[in-house]
Amino acid sequence: MPLRFAPSILSADFANLERELGRIASADLVHVDVMDQHFVPNLTIGLPVLRRLAQVSPLPIDAHLMIEDPDRWAPAYADAGAASVTFHAEAAKAPVRLARELRREGVKVGVAINPGTPVASVVDLLGEIDMLLVMSVEPGFGGQTFIERTLAKVAQARALLETTGLAVDIQVDGGVDPTTVRGVADAGATVLVAGAAVFATPDPAAALANLRALATAQEAGR
Numbered sequence: 001m002p003l004r005f006a007p008s009i010l011s012a013d014f015a016n017l018e019r020e021l022g023r024i025a026s027a028d029l030v031h032v033d034v035m036d037q038h039f040v041p042n043l044t045i046g047l048p049v050l051r052r053l054a055q056v057s058p059l060p061i062d063a064h065l066m067i068e069d070p071d072r073w074a075p076a077y078a079d080a081g082a083a084s085v086t087f088h089a090e091a092a093k094a095p096v097r098l099a100r101e102l103r104r105e106g107v108k109v110g111v112a113i114n115p116g117t118p119v120a121s122v123v124d125l126l127g128e129i130d131m132l133l134v135m136s137v138e139p140g141f142g143g144q145t146f147i148e149r150t151l152a153k154v155a156q157a158r159a160l161l162e163t164t165g166l167a168v169d170i171q172v173d174g175g176v177d178p179t180t181v182r183g184v185a186d187a188g189a190t191v192l193v194a195g196a197a198v199f200a201t202p203d204p205a206a207a208l209a210n211l212r213a214l215a216t217a218q219e220a221g222r
């Protein structure tokens with residue numbers, strides 16, 4: 001699977017989101033962090049904003065739902081125009097049913113696991129999803145420090161997918177920056193999220209190009 005980059009707009013200028021999208025034109029996806037102040041202690045973007053972003057974004061919207069009761073709320077994000085919808089394994093009551101419902105809506109389906117949630121807990125979901133999101137920070141805020149221990153989970157998930165032959169992307173989200181991006185790509189991630197490392201810099205396009213070069217250099221060195 002090709003390596004793809006999904007900058008997170010969590011660290012972008014919320015007063016100028018359309019303009020901010022223009023600064024990451026070379027990205028593959030736009031990562032939109034939806035937080036409900038219940039599943040995580042922060043409140044960000046909801047349906048009306050995501051719907052409008054989907055209308056103006058030249059890039060597919062990758063919705064990361066850090067919300068309680070995704071069984072109830074996630075399908076609306078598919079309807080709002082997201083290309084992929086990721087819900088948390090810790091929050092879903094009936095993840096297989098929800099994954100199937102989302103696929104019927106025509107979106108790619110992701111399941112996310114927090115740093116303390118084992119890969120083993122989602123093994124039985126892998127045949128139902130398109131992407132496994134391995135959180136490399138506790139969800140809730142941008143700009144946190146990468147938790148190194150999560151790399152072992154990425155490698156474990158990659159090995160598992162290789163034995164099963166399932167075409168599931170592994171996404172890594174949290175603390176991806178020039179110092180961590182190589183390790184993440186090397187562990188087997190195929191979709192890399194970066195918020196602060198892209199948008200909290202003077203030149204997001206250059207920051208993204210730099211991350212891509214660092215990750216690709218690592219791939220070539222394998």
Ligand code: DX5
Binds near residue numbers: 064173
């Ligand atoms: C954290 C969010 C991330 C966040 C990543 O809860 O899910 O997507 O924006 O931000 P950085 O790359 O700054 O850690």
Ligand code: ZN
Binds near residue numbers: 031064
């Ligand atoms: Zn995220």
